């Protein structure tokens with residue numbers, strides 16, 4: 001008699017233990033699983049974009065001289081206009097990484113805005129305006145000149161810090 005009852009009791013006890021174990025573990029495990037799954041992956045993404053935005057803003061702010069989007073106007077003057085062959089202004093300064101939108105305004109003659117070491121060479125016809133943008137990727141002081149009027153003093157300087 002006992003030999004038949006004991007295994008049955010043992011089975012019942014096992015089933016009860018399993019049921020309790022499953023019943024306890026399932027609700028406890030699933031919230032933890034979803035919590036660990038959902039939280040780590042979006043959080044680093046949000047943090048990376050959040051840190052990237054202030055860095056760009058800080059770089060633009062420290063750029064100071066010419067934040068991208070603004071226009072730097074340079075007049076290409078001559079005797080037929082305001083009196084002399086000059087760039088106005090003749091000295092320009094920017095920061096490495098600046099993307100500058102130039103607006104070149106020529107007076108009564110053909111001029112160029114040339115800086116060989118920066119690979120800039122823009123031609124502007126008389127009474128014309130030429131716009132172009134340039135990103136300064138190296139520091140230094142670069143000679144600026146107008147090809148037809150260099151010997152007449154139409155020279156300048158671009159400083160990139």
Ligand SMILES: [Cu+2]
Nearest residue numbers: 111146149154
């Ligand atoms: Cu010129």
